[in-house]
Amino acid sequence: MSKLLARCLLGLSTLMPALGMASGISIIPEPQHMQVGQGSYQLDAHARVSAPDDARGREIAAFLRDAIRAQTGIAVQEGDAAHGIALKLDPAVQGEEAYRLAVTPSGITISASAEKGLFWGVQTLRQLLPVQKSTKVAVPVVDIEDAPAYPWRGVMLDVGRHFYPASFVEKQLDLLSYYKINTFHWHLTDDQGWRIEIKRYPKLTSVGAWRTEADGSRYGGFYTQAQIREVVDYARRLNITVIPEIEMPGHSVAAIAAYPELSCSKKQVAVTTAWGVHKNIDCVGDEGTFTFLENVLDEVLPLFPSQYVHIGGDETPKVAWHECASCQALMHKLGLKDEDGLQSYFIKRIQRYLEGKGKTLVGWDEILEGGADTQAIIEAWRGADEQAKALANGNHVVVAGPFYIDQALDSLTVKDVFRTDIANDSSLDDAKTDAAVFAAHRSQLLGGEAPLWSERANPYNAESKMYPRVLAFAENLWRGNAHDDAAWADFQQRLQAQYPRLDAWHVAYGPEDRVVAK
Numbered sequence: 001m002s003k004l005l006a007r008c009l010l011g012l013s014t015l016m017p018a019l020g021m022a023s024g025i026s027i028i029p030e031p032q033h034m035q036v037g038q039g040s041y042q043l044d045a046h047a048r049v050s051a052p053d054d055a056r057g058r059e060i061a062a063f064l065r066d067a068i069r070a071q072t073g074i075a076v077q078e079g080d081a082a083h084g085i086a087l088k089l090d091p092a093v094q095g096e097e098a099y100r101l102a103v104t105p106s107g108i109t110i111s112a113s114a115e116k117g118l119f120w121g122v123q124t125l126r127q128l129l130p131v132q133k134s135t136k137v138a139v140p141v142v143d144i145e146d147a148p149a150y151p152w153r154g155v156m157l158d159v160g161r162h163f164y165p166a167s168f169v170e171k172q173l174d175l176l177s178y179y180k181i182n183t184f185h186w187h188l189t190d191d192q193g194w195r196i197e198i199k200r201y202p203k204l205t206s207v208g209a210w211r212t213e214a215d216g217s218r219y220g221g222f223y224t225q226a227q228i229r230e231v232v233d234y235a236r237r238l239n240i241t242v243i244p245e246i247e248m249p250g251h252s253v254a255a256i257a258a259y260p261e262l263s264c265s266k267k268q269v270a271v272t273t274a275w276g277v278h279k280n281i282d283c284v285g286d287e288g289t290f291t292f293l294e295n296v297l298d299e300v301l302p303l304f305p306s307q308y309v310h311i312g313g314d315e316t317p318k319v320a321w322h323e324c325a326s327c328q329a330l331m332h333k334l335g336l337k338d339e340d341g342l343q344s345y346f347i348k349r350i351q352r353y354l355e356g357k358g359k360t361l362v363g364w365d366e367i368l369e370g371g372a373d374t375q376a377i378i379e380a381w382r383g384a385d386e387q388a389k390a391l392a393n394g395n396h397v398v399v400a401g402p403f404y405i406d407q408a409l410d411s412l413t414v415k416d417v418f419r420t421d422i423a424n425d426s427s428l429d430d431a432k433t434d435a436a437v438f439a440a441h442r443s444q445l446l447g448g449e450a451p452l453w454s455e456r457a458n459p460y461n462a463e464s465k466m467y468p469r470v471l472a473f474a475e476n477l478w479r480g481n482a483h484d485d486a487a488w489a490d491f492q493q494r495l496q497a498q499y500p501r502l503d504a505w506h507v508a509y510g511p512e513d514r515v516v517a518k
């Protein structure tokens with residue numbers, strides 16, 4: 001416990017330590033430290049909300065007022081009041097996302113050293129409020145000191161295989177933020193659809209965003225740049241960074257259908273309807289490929305303030321490069337021994353381009369093939385060995401493999417998601433061969449991501465796959481070390497209390513998970 005909290009508690013002798021449900025308070029993710037007291041703060045229309053007097057401070061205060069009104073019906077005004085809700089910047093609360101939330105009978109204070117933390121404090125406060133409409137709400141006396149274990153807590157949505165309207169994305173952002181997910185990885189391009197408007201290459205969307213299904217129907221859709229900006233700003237207000245993914249050099253059939261010159265064969269193809277791995281990839285031996293991709297990135301980067309840009313890099317069969325004269329010539333010219341070397345050259349070249357624009361490249365773990373630059377962030381999806389390889393290479397790592405929420409609910413249960421420990425080789429892999437590497441490189445582990453691939457997901461069933469597994473995922477990464485039986489049992493109890501909240505939001509969560517352990 002920090003000195004700050006200890007000092008505060010001295011004056012609040014009625015406060016008792018409590019774990020989750022035992023306190024009657026039910027928050028997901030469970031705060032790191034929580035002391036529950038006696039009594040409550042009476043929240044009614046007389047309450048005032050004060051906040052730091054800057055743009056983001058005012059925005060967070062407005063968000064809180066709107067949330068209180070939407071959830072309880074109580075119309076709280078802005079302003080300073082002795083008995084109100086005060087949001088305060090306080091450098092003593094250490095960590096960008098850390099916050100303290102103190103509820104006393106005479107008021108509520110949320111403090112943080114940065115506005116990111118203030119916002120998470122607000123999200124926690126919302127979970128202390130009931131969902132019922134009322135003119136007066138009793139907020140339990142509590143002292144919470146909280147901060148995440150991992151800085152990267154992401155959810156990925158594949159909008160390539162199926163398209164999701166911006167309104168769907170925004171609804172999910174509301175929910176993800178409620179559970180303190182701070183990263184939305186937007187998988188915007190794939191073989192079956194290119195979903196982001198690029199003005200210089202209009203065919204990427206006029207051709208690449210549409211496919212002809214087996215029954216002859218036309219399927220597709222895309223986001224205009226204006227829509228992308230709107231979603232990114234919507235996410236910003238919710239404390240979420242949006243990371244775009246533009247797939248290269250594989251998973252590029254839709255782009256090649258629009259601009260066949262991107263491929264080695266230069267042949268006209270259709271946007272594919274087949275799932276899986278496709279051999280038709282961007283041609284590394286053609287300078288035009290790099291010009292094209294750099295021009296695309298030039299339009300993508302200004303839309304996303306994120307430090308990170310994901311370039312895919314996964315599932316790239318290199319037969320096309322093996323059969324392409326200019327690729328082979330390049331390979332020999334650069335003294336590379338095989339096509340993996342070409343892949344590494346390709347990725348590093350894009351990485352340098354991004355770095356020139358002040359950005360950091362993120363790629364799936366295949367970018368290690370042929371050698372990866374240590375500055376690249378590796379998203380590990382193929383298991384503990386790949387994770388260890390990335391760590392040993394010196395890269396920062398985001399772990400996705402154990403959190404594939406596109407999987408059926410019985411092959412990846414809520415419990416599996418909750419109990420996986422990304423920092424522990426034996427949790428990820430029965431062979432436990434990489435324990436020493438995991439231990440030695442712990443500080444390179446940024447966190448994790450739950451990807452929703454969309455071969456079998458679409459706007460109609462996506463929520464049943466996401467929830468409640470995303471809640472378990474959010475708690476896993478926020479807490480970092482809560483994977484044992486007691487934590488799981490407590491989580492299940494707290495999960496029950498979330499369902500009325502999800503119901504109020506009209507979330508079509510998966511039904512079979514609504515089981516309480518006895």
Ligand code: TNX
Pocket residue numbers: 314315364381406453454455
């Ligand atoms: C592999 S995971 C892929 C995706 C698929 C997913 C599920 C990864 C980097 N690539 O293209 O959607 O499996 O089928």
